[in-house]
Amino acid sequence: MRFPQIELKLPGWIETILPEPDHVFKDSQERMQLAIKLAGLNVEHKTGGPFGAAVFDNHTGKLIAPGVNLVTHVNCSAAHAEIVAISIAQKVLNTYDLGAEGLPACELATSTEPCAMCLGAIPWSGIRSLVCGSRDEDARKVGFDEGAKPADWTKNLKARGITVQQDILRDDAKAVFEKYRDSGGIIY
Amino acid sequence: MRFPQIELKLPGWIETILPEPDHVFKDSQERMQLAIKLAGLNVEHKTGGPFGAAVFDNHTGKLIAPGVNLVTHVNCSAAHAEIVAISIAQKVLNTYDLGAEGLPACELATSTEPCAMCLGAIPWSGIRSLVCGSRDEDARKVGFDEGAKPADWTKNLKARGITVQQDILRDDAKAVFEKYRDSGGIIY
Numbered sequence: 001m002r003f004p005q006i007e008l009k010l011p012g013w014i015e016t017i018l019p020e021p022d023h024v025f026k027d028s029q030e031r032m033q034l035a036i037k038l039a040g041l042n043v044e045h046k047t048g049g050p051f052g053a054a055v056f057d058n059h060t061g062k063l064i065a066p067g068v069n070l071v072t073h074v075n076c077s078a079a080h081a082e083i084v085a086i087s088i089a090q091k092v093l094n095t096y097d098l099g100a101e102g103l104p105a106c107e108l109a110t111s112t113e114p115c116a117m118c119l120g121a122i123p124w125s126g127i128r129s130l131v132c133g134s135r136d137e138d139a140r141k142v143g144f145d146e147g148a149k150p151a152d153w154t155k156n157l158k159a160r161g162i163t164v165q166q167d168i169l170r171d172d173a174k175a176v177f178e179k180y181r182d183s184g185g186i187i188y
Numbered sequence: 189m190r191f192p193q194i195e196l197k198l199p200g201w202i203e204t205i206l207p208e209p210d211h212v213f214k215d216s217q218e219r220m221q222l223a224i225k226l227a228g229l230n231v232e233h234k235t236g237g238p239f240g241a242a243v244f245d246n247h248t249g250k251l252i253a254p255g256v257n258l259v260t261h262v263n264c265s266a267a268h269a270e271i272v273a274i275s276i277a278q279k280v281l282n283t284y285d286l287g288a289e290g291l292p293a294c295e296l297a298t299s300t301e302p303c304a305m306c307l308g309a310i311p312w313s314g315i316r317s318l319v320c321g322s323r324d325e326d327a328r329k330v331g332f333d334e335g336a337k338p339a340d341w342t343k344n345l346k347a348r349g350i351t352v353q354q355d356i357l358r359d360d361a362k363a364v365f366e367k368y369r370d371s372g373g374i375i376y
Contacts, residue, residue, distance in 0.1 A: 001198065001200075001203060002203055002206075002209070003198055003202075003253060003276050003280070004276065004279045005196060005197035005198070006195070006196040006197075006272070006275045006276060006279060007194070007195055008193060008194040009189075009193035009194075010189065010191055010193070012189075014191075015189055015190055015191075018190075065191060066191065071312075072284060075278050075279065075282055075283055075284045076275050076278055076284060077275075077278060077284045077285065077312040077313045077314070078271050078274065078275055078312070078313075083266050084194070086265065086266065087194045087265075087266055088191050088194060090265060091194060091263065091264070092191070092192065094263055096259050096260060096264055096267075096376065097265065097376065115308060115312075116307070117305055117306075117307075117308030117312060118305075118308070119304070119305075120303060120304030120306070120307065120335050120336075121265070123304075123335055124259075124265040124266070124303075124333075124335075124376075125266075145311070145312075147308050148341070148344045150336050150338060156336045188284065188285065
């Protein structure tokens with residue numbers, strides 16, 4: 001084939017920091033803790049930008065798929081943490097629609113509010129609920145661009161039946177940006 | 189690894205319908221013709237939704253990367269034609285920023301105006317110009333959802349230095365939707 005295939009692979013360190021597959025992340029805070037941990041470790045391991053996300057079975061609290069930002073690591077501008085977590089969850093569940101009948105309702109926890117691209121990706125994914133840590137403005141403060149999002153984006157998601165929680169462990173999530181800046185990470 | 193890697197691979201038929209690598213797609217119309225051809229053949233081969241896209245070196249007119257919608261084919265809701273073409277172009281040029289210094293200015297031709305996700309992806313990609321075939325409303329007429337895009341999205345891109353052309357071969361691009369509907373394709 002003249003054109004390469006795209007491969008997005010999680011860094012090896014992720015496996016080593018996850019609890020057992022049957023571990024229960026019982027609420028939004030515990031799920032956000034994992035997303036923030038992934039963001040922070042992604043900075044430490046220099047495997048991408050300071051962003052982490054994870055998809056959970058909203059009913060059982062089990063992790064379906066983790067994600068980290070892989071933009072600089074795999075040279076793919078679309079490889080944001082949310083896109084990575086959603087795409088892996090879809091591969092795990094063998095569907096392009098996580099909201100399909102018969103599947104567990106899925107929750108996406110993301111260490112920072114989704115940028116314009118990831119926000120646009122959420123309705124297509126079948127995710128039923130979204131939990132956000134830091135705000136767009138926190139990301140902008142360190143130089144990241146979040147793109148042109150509709151002002152009423154949380155309302156737009158809610159109108160599609162997707163619940164949104166903001167500011168979950170926001171300070172912890174913001175601290176990852178400081179760590180990234182101090183580490184001399186690339187702002188792209 | 190407990191979690192699978194994501195693989196996006198172009199269908200084998202694409203290789204067979206492309207001209208030689210040094211072929212020059214001299215203007216927006218010729219580039220759009222390829223995007224529409226990819227969309228139409230994606231329907232015929234049942235390898236995804238009725239959408240095609242391609243990234244070109246805007247100066248030489250050479251094709252850098254083709255893309256087709258692979259959502260249903262690879263079970264990945266983010267695998268829209270634009271995301272696929274951009275990601276392959278980034279892999280070909282070994283960069284997450286197609287707009288980086290020293291690289292050829294890149295043009296993205298897409299058979300349908302970008303949905304909210306793909307629109308959000310464009311500024312992150314480094315694409316410098318966008319050429320669109322059919323309109324959002326054409327896609328909506330057959331049941332596709334384009335998402336919540338800012339009303340002034342072309343202006344937003346232009347403010348970032350990304351030029352936008354609309355309605356290039358729109359009727360030809362619309363005809364692909366009719367073909368898809370008549371073929372009983374999935375609307376997702």
